[in-house]
Ligand code: SF4
Ligand code: SF4
């Protein structure tokens with residue numbers, strides 16, 4: 007056991023030394039975590055090398071396809087080193103190693119961010135609720151915190167129990183980050199193994215963070231019928247003082263609504279949020295707080311002039327927010343030392359003094375690390391500032407758009423700066439003639455990064471022009487989202503576990519991360535609805551969960567009103583903010599534990615092997631994403647869950663692709679006999695960037711296929727794969743890799759039987775036996791054979 | 796603008812594409828290859844919209860002139876190739892296509908057109924580093940692509956379209 011501390015608890019059943027004999031001794035040093043009835047598994051508190059073997063098994067099958075974003079390395083002063091083609095840097099590193107190293111660096115940043123968030127929640131919530139506050143995630147959740155149990159072997163019962171878990175994660179991140187230093191790790195495969203390690207640590211941090219807030223702040227506890235709340239740019243009541251909260255840490259936002267309640271003025275002030283703080287404030291307050299939208303809606307909303315006070319906490323904040331607020335006459339209150347934004351600290355001054363300073367304009371905002379004080383200042387400032395700002399909340403008349411468009415020389419500098427290469431000059435040309443369709447079309451795709459504005463030689467406020475042109479469309483954005491429900495109930499897992507493992511439920515499709523790519527807000531709900539109609543279980547978190555809400559069917563219903571919130575076929579389940587991604591990973595782990603009765607405690611490899619070979623789950627992360635998203639994806643890979651990203655995701659520097667034609671990569675053990683048998687290229691990839699929505703959907707259906715599918719289950723999965731393929735490419739077409747996915751005739755979907763049989767004949771297909779108990783691990787074979795003896 | 800690569804934030808890499816502004820030279824480069832393949836992206840329709848022209852038909856002309864195979868993951872392109880009766884194409888997802896291009900040595904030239912800028916930028920960079928021994932790449936986009944072996948210049952789209960049509964004529968002769 008590699009608990010790298012002097013503080014731990016252990017039980018010594020028998021210890022013989024030359025001097026003495028000890029029986030049944032309980033030792034507790036420092037941390038006291040109650041014992042757990044399940045015996046300790048093989049890998050508690052794994053360090054970097056503990057699960058390396060599993061990583062290498064995965065990486066020998068799913069090899070990186072490198073997409074270098076830069077051919078150089080400039081991480082140390084020996085550089086810049088030219089790593090192109092087969093060259094190496096002064097330290098000996100090659101291009102592939104360097105790409106994997108950079109992914110490790112990116113994931114370190116992501117995992118640190120989550121664990122730092124979790125640590126801050128831990129400290130604040132323990133202070134408020136005590137270490138003994140129970141971790142109760144709902145009466146139907148008996149297997150709480152499955153990731154933590156699986157990874158560390160700790161079963162936390164109270165908030166205080168989480169400290170040892172956080173200490174472990176923090177220590178491991180530091181250890182792993184050190185490997186990217188010049189002259190440390192030298193091989194791509196071990197950098198990739200570290201990427202997986204960081205991903206796993208990240209998942210633990212996510213779970214700790216969300217368990218803390220669900221347990222202490224009384225968020226919905228695995229509630230499939232959590233309330234519906236308003237979402238969209240058009241939901242905010244402009245006539246009231248408006249406090250906008252942005253980020254991921256709910257504590258300052260929670261303090262604001264608490265203060266408003268205490269003062270009896272909750273109805274007088276609008277509290278609305280962007281990004282995950284928005285999710286979490288609605289989980290906290292459940293009805294009244296509103297969600298403006300995902301991270302990329304920041305400038306879209308701020309530039310309307312609607313917010314009076316902007317309270318920022320941590321992560322995904324537009325870093326020029328102070329300047330943006332100044333332009334609309336609003337003020338910024340920063341609440342964490344991780345994001346001070348150059349603001350003067352006012353944590354010790356009286357709220358009245360700070361309010362006065364803000365209102366006088368002497369300071370553009372303040373850093374207030376005492377969250378109750380920050381809340382009081384935000385509310386008092388908003389109440390006083392709002393009446394003076396009413397005219398700033400007005401829209402510019404449309405004539406200005408046309409006038410600005412007339413100034414455009416079509417130099418296309420804006421397009422060359424636009425990350426999406428949007429046809430701005432063409433749209434300006436149309437707008438100069440009074441036709442705003444081109445600009446409103448761009449509005450749909452623009453994620454308001456403002457890069458176009460910085461470069462326009464004619465000083466046209468390009469983003470503003472786009473936003474103004476789409477003014478009507480913007481204010482009509484009014485939707486409903488189901489408040490993040492938190493974990494999946496054990497009873498729900500019991501109800502679907504068998505059908506997922508056998509394949510009768512074709513899969514679990516999880517929409518995660520940001521959706522801010524081109525038509526992301528269109529693509530994600532379309533994909534989610536398609537899979538829900540096909541009776542997949544659809545789960546969502548973070549900004550993707552918001553994107554799903556931004557769609558209305560013919561009856562004017564959003565997907566959250568159209569589909570059930572239960573974890574069941576045809577359900578569309580919003581688990582909550584980014585940290586609630588842990589409940590998606592947790593659900594697949596719980597299938598292995600609750601349905602298949604695999605031991606959970608510190609039993610990572612066996613459970614991941616089970617998930618990879620049996621549980622048809624896939625993640626789709628569609629937009630442009632941060633380092634946190636990279637870490638989240640890595641956690642899914644190690645756990646055996648493939649992830650598909652949109653075209654923007656190709657910038658993560660490498661994909662992890664299987665190769666269906668490399669037969670030797672697809673052999674695994676039949677645990678019942680110990681024989682090595684061909685299991686087919688399933689799931690085919692671990693990390694894949696799709697070019698289009700259609701491709702992503704076809705690929706998602708395919709990546710839900712698993713070696714252990716029963717013939718009936720495989721036929722259901724193939725029916726979906728084939729029908730999606732036909733839907734996009736024509737009803738006379740068939741996927742050309744079917745012969746690799748059909749093991750025996752019983753796998754052939756009835757609906758397509760004749761044409762599939764014809765195709766199989768053409769390609770000379772031969773039956774290969776299906777395996778009911780596939781594994782990639784010799785340990786599992788040994789264990790099964792031992793049980794059978 | 797023309798001999799510059801497209802994206803302003805581009806930091807030049809040690810190995811950069813040669814920008815070919817003369818369509819005759821471009822035609823000559825293509826004709827030097829024995830086994831070309833053309834990859835058509837899902838964004839082709841955006842270019843078509845701007846120039847109001849059937850670019851898929853132009854690409855088919857090019858493919859016929861140099862006996863190139865086509866590959867695409869765009870459902871729109873697939874339907875149109877079918878309606879033209881063009882048979883020498885495969886439905887291929889770009890990730891798998893570039894994986895095979897590096898592995899199989901079936902082709903000696905990969906021609907890209909109609910992709911999202913960054914997506915193509917990175918596919919080309921994979922091929923630049925990991926398939927360079929047997930494969931050259933060419934971008935026919937209206938945006939100069941630095942990671943190809945050769946690229947058409949960054950040009951206003953109507954001008955680029957004129958060049959594309961001129962290239963077709965060069966290849967037919
Ligand atoms: S870390 Fe290595 S490859 Fe990078 S600059 Fe330094 S010597 Fe060159
Ligand atoms: S703000 Fe929109 S249009 Fe401007 S560069 Fe960014 S994405 Fe492109």
Ligand code: SF4
Pocket residue numbers: 413414415416417418419420421430431434461462463464465466468
């Ligand atoms: S940079 Fe300015 S002037 Fe040039 S095309 Fe864009 S909007 Fe027009």
